[in-house]
Every structure is written in structure tokens, then in C-alpha cells.
Amino acid sequence: SQPIDLRLPTPGCYADPIKAGIDADAVFDGMTEHLFFTLGKLATSASLRDLYMALSYAVRDRLMTRYLASQEAIRAKPHKTVAYFSAEFLIGPQLNNNLLNLGIQEEAEEAVKRFGIESLNDILEVEEEPGLGNGGLGRLAACYMESLASLQVPAIGYGIRYEFGIFNQIIRDGWQIEVTDKWLKGGWPWELPQPDESCFVGFGGRTENYIDDQGNYRSRWIPSEHAIGVPHDIPILGYRVNNCDRLRLWRADATESFDFYAFNIGDYYGAVEEKVASETISKVLYPNDGTDEGRRLRLKQQHFFVSCSLQDMIRSLETRNIPVEQFSENWTVQLNDTHPAIAVAELMRLLIDNHHFEWDQAWDITNRSVAYTNHTLLPEALEKWDLNLFKSLLPRHLELIYEINKRFLQQVRLRYPGNDLILRKLSIIDEEGSKAVRMAHLATIGAHNVNGVAALHSDLIKRQLMPEFADLWPEKFTNVTNGVTPRRWVALSNPELASLLDQEIGSNWITNMDLLTQLEEKENDSNFLDVFGATKLLGKRKLAGYIHRQTGILVDPSTLFDVQVKRIHQYKRQHLNALQIIAQYLRIKNGTAHSIAPRTVIFGGKAAPGYLMAKLMIRFINGIAEVVNADPDMDGKLRVVFLPDYNVKLGEQVYSATDLSEQISTAGKEASGTGNMKFAMNGALTIGTLDGANVEIRDRVGKENFFLFGKTESEIMKLRKNGYDPKQYIEKSPELSEAIRLIELGHFSNGDNELFRPLLNSLTGYDPFFVMADFDDYLLAQDRVSKAWQNHKEWNRMALLNTARSGFFSSDRSIREYCSSIWKVNPLEVEITCNIN
Ligand code: KOT
Numbered sequence: 001s002q003p004i005d006l007r008l009p010t011p012g013c014y015a016d017p018i019k020a021g022i023d024a025d026a027v028f029d030g031m032t033e034h035l036f037f038t039l040g041k042l043a044t045s046a047s048l049r050d051l052y053m054a055l056s057y058a059v060r061d062r063l064m065t066r067y068l069a070s071q072e073a074i075r076a077k078p079h080k081t082v083a084y085f086s087a088e089f090l091i092g093p094q095l096n097n098n099l100l101n102l103g104i105q106e107e108a109e110e111a112v113k114r115f116g117i118e119s120l121n122d123i124l125e126v127e128e129e130p131g132l133g134n135g136g137l138g139r140l141a142a143c144y145m146e147s148l149a150s151l152q153v154p155a156i157g158y159g160i161r162y163e164f165g166i167f168n169q170i171i172r173d174g175w176q177i178e179v180t181d182k183w184l185k186g187g188w189p190w191e192l193p194q195p196d197e198s199c200f201v202g203f204g205g206r207t208e209n210y211i212d213d214q215g216n217y218r219s220r221w222i223p224s225e226h227a228i229g230v231p232h233d234i235p236i237l238g239y240r241v242n243n244c245d246r247l248r249l250w251r252a253d254a255t256e257s258f259d260f261y262a263f264n265i266g267d268y269y270g271a272v273e274e275k276v277a278s279e280t281i282s283k284v285l286y287p288n289d290g291t292d293e294g295r296r297l298r299l300k301q302q303h304f305f306v307s308c309s310l311q312d313m314i315r316s317l318e319t320r321n322i323p324v325e326q327f328s329e330n331w332t333v334q335l336n337d338t339h340p341a342i343a344v345a346e347l348m349r350l351l352i353d354n355h356h357f358e359w360d361q362a363w364d365i366t367n368r369s370v371a372y373t374n375h376t377l378l379p380e381a382l383e384k385w386d387l388n389l390f391k392s393l394l395p396r397h398l399e400l401i402y403e404i405n406k407r408f409l410q411q412v413r414l415r416y417p418g419n420d421l422i423l424r425k426l427s428i429i430d431e432e433g434s435k436a437v438r439m440a441h442l443a444t445i446g447a448h449n450v451n452g453v454a455a456l457h458s459d460l461i462k463r464q465l466m467p468e469f470a471d472l473w474p475e476k477f478t479n480v481t482n483g484v485t486p487r488r489w490v491a492l493s494n495p496e497l498a499s500l501l502d503q504e505i506g507s508n509w510i511t512n513m514d515l516l517t518q519l520e521e522k523e524n525d526s527n528f529l530d531v532f533g534a535t536k537l538l539g540k541r542k543l544a545g546y547i548h549r550q551t552g553i554l555v556d557p558s559t560l561f562d563v564q565v566k567r568i569h570q571y572k573r574q575h576l577n578a579l580q581i582i583a584q585y586l587r588i589k590n591g592t593a594h595s596i597a598p599r600t601v602i603f604g605g606k607a608a609p610g611y612l613m614a615k616l617m618i619r620f621i622n623g624i625a626e627v628v629n630a631d632p633d634m635d636g637k638l639r640v641v642f643l644p645d646y647n648v649k650l651g652e653q654v655y656s657a658t659d660l661s662e663q664i665s666t667a668g669k670e671a672s673g674t675g676n677m678k679f680a681m682n683g684a685l686t687i688g689t690l691d692g693a694n695v696e697i698r699d700r701v702g703k704e705n706f707f708l709f710g711k712t713e714s715e716i717m718k719l720r721k722n723g724y725d726p727k728q729y730i731e732k733s734p735e736l737s738e739a740i741r742l743i744e745l746g747h748f749s750n751g752d753n754e755l756f757r758p759l760l761n762s763l764t765g766y767d768p769f770f771v772m773a774d775f776d777d778y779l780l781a782q783d784r785v786s787k788a789w790q791n792h793k794e795w796n797r798m799a800l801l802n803t804a805r806s807g808f809f810s811s812d813r814s815i816r817e818y819c820s821s822i823w824k825v826n827p828l829e830v831e832i833t834c835n836i837n
Pocket residue numbers: 134136137140288289290291292337375376381453482670671672673674692
């Protein structure tokens with residue numbers, strides 16, 4: 001390809017893809033200039049925050065050549081580009097990631113020292129992360145953007161610039177309190193507003209038919225409200241390449257800063273109200289992970305960002321003189337779950353109503369462009385929109401959906417003549433009870449590919465969730481097992497392990513995680529195992545310091561760090577872990593704890609604000625922590641910690657400091673999990689069920705290096721079918737009965753025997769997630785963990801094999817699979833010439 005010739009605004013040769021011509025002097029000078037001109041500060045009076053901002057701006061400057069050259073490359077020569085549509089992008093802190101990918105961490109370290117700062121870490125500490133996601137789904141989107149750029153694939157991530165991200169969590173008296181997340185308050189240096197590329201979006205109103213100038217019958221939508229989407233671009237630089245992709249997040253603005261007519265007739269508040277209503281669209285992220293709230297504002301958010309994004313994509317074709325007919329040759333749209341599924345109807349609307357395509361051609365373009373990733377089988381998470389609500393907000397889209405549905409059902413009729421049941425099952429419109437639009441059906445019908453996120457999950461989509469669809473279109477249903485980026489989840493978060501890997505196998509592992517298998521040669525190298533164990537201990541010491549500062553609890557880094565960090569959810573079964581702790585506590589109290597490993601059990605995670613049972617689970621864990629940590633009998637044997645406000649930044653400290661990873665969801669419920677992968681890469685052993693990607697992790701790391709327990713998905717199904725009674729399991733298990741009795745007595749609630757009643761009733765009554773059924777087997781697996789911990793050499797050997805065999809779970813591998821089997825896109829290497837010197 002032709003190198004891109006840019007008029008570079010700053011001197012220096014940018015052709016070196018590694019150091020980018022940036023040395024410590026350049027970073028220092030850049031910081032000095034930004035302190036003075038951008039921040040209005042003198043170096044002598046700059047705070048840590050000022051220095052963080054100055055360094056970030058200086059680094060952002062160094063991204064711009066690549067950012068512009070990457071866009072120029074597409075302009076110069078059309079190339080299919082990935083549009084990753086996601087309501088959430090949980091990107092985490094940006095500064096260190098950009099330093100790493102530019103290859104200037106050491107230069108930055110030296111530059112900040114010249115400002116009298118002891119370590120770059122002091123500055124990295126200041127960064128606030130944009131919490132624009134709930135958990136796994138949003139973090140996956142962020143890992144995928146980083147891998148796309150690193151693999152030199154042209155891509156844009158489209159989403160929403162929420163003013164308030166996921167709430168901050170504080171713990172008071174053991175309860176979760178939600179605090180507004182004001183991530184933008186001090187200014188956020190990583191975004192570039194692009195108001196010239198704003199888009200107009202409609203809502204509500206009505207549709208009408210008309211005859212155009214050529215005498216054609218057409219339909220159009222006359223919305224009653226509008227909002228403007230203002231794009232804010234975040235550069236996503238690939239690792240040591242010139243390719244710099246973008247996250248384009250839309251902020252909603254009012255169409256007029258005031259409705260002057262209303263203002264003039266004296267309705268001042270009415271005018272302001274409309275402005276406020278438009279701007280509310282991008283105000284706040286819905287804090288539900290895995291449940292669907294069905295709220296009008298949420299549907300507005302979805303249509304808002306999807307419409308802006310599709311308009312933006314069509315406009316980009318037009319400005320490059322590419323006919324809109326060639327949309328699907330130039331764009332591939334991935335729907336991250338059904339949150340952006342309205343894209344199917346919106347793209348049809350734009351093509352038919354605005355660009356005057358015939359139905360068949362519009363459908364062909366839509367279907368060729370769009371693919372859908374399903375992330376959950378939980379019925380409560382499958383999005384459904386009340387038909388009346390949908391109609392009142394998106395009347396034209398509903399007409400188009402009816403037409404899509406009519407044509408689809410005709411196909412179904414041909415395939416299954418006379419089978420009305422199947423028609424009702426597959427219809428986009430749910431006719432049972434109050435009518436609703438099923439977004440997963442719209443996405444599945446509109447897409448050319450539907451994938452699950454782990455082998456088991458993809459299989460269950462075909463066998464349980466959508467068997468009739470899979471029967472109709474067997475080749476449409478595929479699997480792409482999730483992955484996580486080794487840049488953030490090893491290199492940045494575990495620098496000690498990263499430099500050990502560099503020494504042992506060279507530094508190419510960071511872009512080729514399969515090279516980690518070379519570590520297997522070291523499995524019997526006693527010295528190496530000690531060094532490997534020592535890097536883990538360093539991580540544990542750091543985390544112990546953090547725990548002490550945050551919670552006042554002193555933990556011993558030589559104990560087994562047993563960690564469960566993830567959203568709090570019944571299906572993830574933090575309460576199973578909590579019950580296990582009570583059993584260990586009782587053993588210690590009763591003097592029957594013979595060979596149990598001294599443990600520090602660490603929890604972290606947020607509960608959706610309206611999910612009362614999850615909030616009670618947090619209270620429960622904290623109740624146990626309070627009793628255990630205050631009891632001298634537990635000293636040196638057991639500690640329990642609930643880490644408040646678990647987020648990406650905290651995750652970076654946790655994965656590298658973990659010995660045992662808790663992945664204990666009810667089989668069939670966790671679509672994949674991605675934390676499980678981060679732990680394994682960092683040499684934690686997993687205790688887990690055969691659920692989600694655990695299955696594949698175990699297959700890869702070896703079953704002897706994984707603590708398996710619990711019922712399989714098919715055993716769970718059978719239990720449910722044959723009438724599951726948790727009481728039978730409780731009666732058969734003395735340790736479980738005893739643990740439950742202690743909770744009932746109020747032992748973990750200062751004598752209050754009502755506090756945990758709802759939790760106990762659920763577990764002993766209906767137990768929807770089979771906690772009781774898996775308890776004994778879990779406890780046995782924990783005993784195997786304790787036994788394994790006695791032999792440190794052996795533990796380290798197993799841990800090493802986990803790291804060595806985790807290469808498959810790099811998001812680079814996942815993205816390569818998406819590129820070749822779903823998107824059919826190739827990399828486009830961005831070259832930059834040095835045209836100044
Ligand atoms: C569903 C509705 C609203 C918000 C989030 C979801 C959601 C989250 N659905 N699935 N997820 C998680 O996605 C991860 C990435 O694929 C999976 O690893 C995890 O198992 C899902 O629970």
C-alpha cells in the first residue's frame with residue numbers, strides 16, 4: 001500500500017513504528033507546554049492531577065499522526081471496516097495503555113521524574129476511568145477494540161457517551177450505597193469532540209404515505225421530537241503499530257438551545273424542559289447487568305446511538321464517493337447483544353425512505369452487513385419492548401418490522417406447513433399476554449450470522465434458546481469463544497510476570513500468546529517455579545497494601561488468595577462461596593480444621609440498584625467478614641474481604657494477585673465469563689463448574705490443573721424437570737445444615753434473625769440456582785484446593801501450566817476468528833512516511 005503523506009504539525013520523524021521518535025525530552029517538553037498553555041499552570045505549582053493531565057495531553061498529541069493517518073488510509077483506498085455497535089464500552093484507564101502501545105513507558109517515567117515525581121505510578125493512580133459499561137459485555141467490547149487496532153483491522157466502535165457511567169459503590173454498615181459517577185468532572189483528556197459530524201435523530205410522531213415527484217408510492221416518518229448526536233472520538237492505538245482505530249461515542253444535545261417560539265410566548269420552563277429531555281438521552285448508563293428493564297428512555301438511547309452511527313457510516317461512503325449500494329462491501333456491523341438490534345430496522349428505513357432503495361435490495365444489504373452476538377440465555381435478560389411503547393417512539397420502525405416479520409413468517413410457513421405453533425414461537429411479535437417486540441428475533445432474522453461467546457453457550461443457543469431458528473438456518477449459528485487483551489491483562493496489570501516472560505521466552509508473547517506454551521519446558525525447573533511464585537507474591541503484597549488502605553483489614557500475603565470478583569448475581573452464586581466460608585469457620589471453631597489452607601477470601605462486585613437479593617448477598621458477605629475477622633481463633637487461618645467499588649482499574653490489581661479463581665456459576669447460566677481467562681493467564685488456578693468458557697479453560701490447561709465440581713448443565717436440567725427439592729440436600733449434609741442454622745440464629749447479623757431471611761428462604765425453599773445441590777461437591781473441591789496448597793512447588797507448577805496454556809484466550813485469537821469467518825475483513829497496514837526531516 002502507498003504510504004500516507006501527511007502535513008505533520010510537529011517536527012520529528014514519525015516513521016519509526018516502535019518509539020515514534022519520542023524520547024524523554026519530547027515527553028517532558030510536551031508536558032511543560034500543556035501545563036502552561038492548556039492547563040494554565042506553572043510546573044512549580046502543578047498538582048499530581050495537573051501532571052496527569054499534562055502527560056495525557058502530551059501522549060495524546062503523539063497519537064494524532066497515527067489517528068489521522070489511519071483515517072486517511074481508508075479515504076485513500078476503500079477497505080471494509082468493522083463497525084462494532086455496543087451500548088457499553090468499559091475501556092478502563094487510558095494513559096498507561098497508550099504509553100505501552102506507543103512503547104514509551106520508560107520515556108514517560110523519566111520525564112515525570114524531572115517534575116520531581118518519584119514514579120510514573122503516582123501519576124497513573126490519579127486517572128479516573130470512564131465506567132461506560134456494567135461488566136463482561138462492555139469490557140469485552142473494549143478488549144475487542146484494542147485487538148482490532150493491534151491486528152491492524154480498520155474499525156470503529158460506536159456507542160453512547162454517558163455523562164454518568166456505572167455508579168460508584170461504597171459500603172456502609174455492610175450495605176451497598178450507590179454514588180453518582182462523575183467521570184467528566186475534571187475534564188477527560190482522551191476524547192476529541194467532532195461537532196461538525198453531528199447527526200439528527202427523530203423520535204415519536206407518525207408516518208405517512210405520499211407520492212414522490214416521479215409518481216412512486218413512498219412512506220415517511222414525521223417525528224415529533226428530535227435530538228442531535230455529537231460524536232466524541234477516543235483514539236484506540238494498536239500495540240506498536242501505526243493503526244489507530246476509534247471509539248465514536250455519541251452525546252445527545254437539544255436541537256435548539258432554546259425553543260424560541262415557546263420562549264417568546266412566555267413558556268420559559270416548557271422551552272427548557274424540551275432541551276433537558278433531549279439531553280437526558282445520554283445522561284446515564286442503565287446499571288443492570290443481565291436484566292432487562294424495558295424503560296422508554298433505554299429504547300431511546302438505543303435508537304439514538306444506532307441511528308447516529310448508521311447515518312455516520314452512510315455519510316462516510318458519500319464523502320468518499322462510494323455508492324450506498326456498496327454499503328455491505330465497505331462496512332460490517334457487529335451487534336453486541338440485542339441492545340443495538342434496532343439497527344436492522346433503522347438501516348432498512350434509511351435505505352428505503354431516505355435513499356429510495358427497493359425492499360429486496362435494502363434487505364440484501366442489511367442482511368449482508370449485520371451480524372449478532374448473543375451474550376446470555378437468562379430469560380430475564382432477553383430484551384422485549386412493549387408494542388405500544390415501541391409504536392409511540394418508533395412508529396416507522398414498527399411498520400418495517402411488521403413487513404420483515406410478514407416476509408419471514410411466509411418462509412416459515414413454506415418450511416413447516418400448517419404449523420401455527422411454530423409461527424407464534426418464531427414471530428418477532430410476541431402475542432402472548434400484552435404484545436411485545438422480541439429484539440433477539442429481529443436480530444436473528446436480520447443478521448447473516450448469530451454467534452455465542454463460548455462453545456457450551458453457542459451449543460445451548462442452538463439446542464435450547466432458538467432450536468427452530470437453528471433448524472431453519474443451521475449455517476447461521478456459530479461460536480466465537482471470548483478473549484481478553486494480553487496488553488492490559490498481562491503487560492499492564494502484571495509487569496512482574498511480563499518481564500519474567502520477556503526474559504524467558506522473549507517479548508513476542510504479547511502479540512502471540514501461543515508462544516506461552518514454551519513455558520511448559522520449565523514445569524520441573526525448581527528455580528524457575530520459585531521465581532514464578534515470587535512474582536505472584538509481589539502482586540499479593542501490593543493488593544494486601546491496597547486492602548489495608550481501603551478497608552483497614554490486615555491480610556497476610558503468604559495465605560492463599562481466593563478471589564471472586566464479578567457482578568453480584570444469584571446465578572454467579574457468591575452465596576455458595578459465602579456458605580463455604582461459614583463451613584470453614586465452623587471447622588476452625590470446632591477444631592476439625594485439620595489440613596485447611598490459611599486463606600484470604602476476597603470478593604468484589606456491584607449489585608444492580610434494584611436487585612434486592614444481590615444487595616442482600618453483599619450484606620451477607622460483609623456480615624460474615626465482620627464475625628470472622630474479629631475472632632482471634634481465625635487469626636492466621638481465615639480472613640474475609642469485600643473490596644468496594646470493583647472496576648477495571650481495581651481488576652488490574654486483583655488478577656495478578658490471585659491464587660484461586662472462583663468461577664462457580666450454575667452450569668448453563670454464565671455465557672462465557674472473561675474474568676476466568678484473566679485469572680488463568682496470570683497463573684491462578686480455577687475452582688469452577690462446567691459452565692461458559694470454564695469448559696474450554698479446563699480442556700486447555702488440563703483437568704489435573706483445574707478444581708472441578710458441581711452438576712453439569714444436563715444434570716441441572718434433569719433435576720429441574722424431576723422436581724428439585726433443596727431440603728433433601730440440606731438434610732443429607734451436616735456441614736450445610738450447621739451453616740444454615742448459624743445464619744438463622746443471627747450469628748452473622750448481630751443476633752438479628754430476620755435480616756437474611758429472604759436469602760435463606762430462597763436457598764432452602766426454591767433455590768433457583770441449585771446452590772444446595774452443589775454445596776457438598778464444592779466443599780470437597782475446596783478441600784482438594786487446601787491439600788494442593790500444602791505443596792507450594794506443586795501449586796506453582798500447576799499455576800505455571802495455567803499461564804502457559806492460556807494463549808487461546810487472547811482476544812487477538814477471537815478477533816481473528818470474527819475477521820475471517822464472520823466479517824470477511826483483512827488488515828490494512830498503516831504506513832507513515834517521514835516528510836519533514
Ligand atoms: C445483558 C443485558 C444487559 C446488560 C448486560 C447483559 C449481558 C452481559 N449479557 N451478557 N453479559 C455477559 O457478557 C460477557 C461477555 O460475553 C460474558 O462473558 C458473560 O458470561 C455474560 O454474562
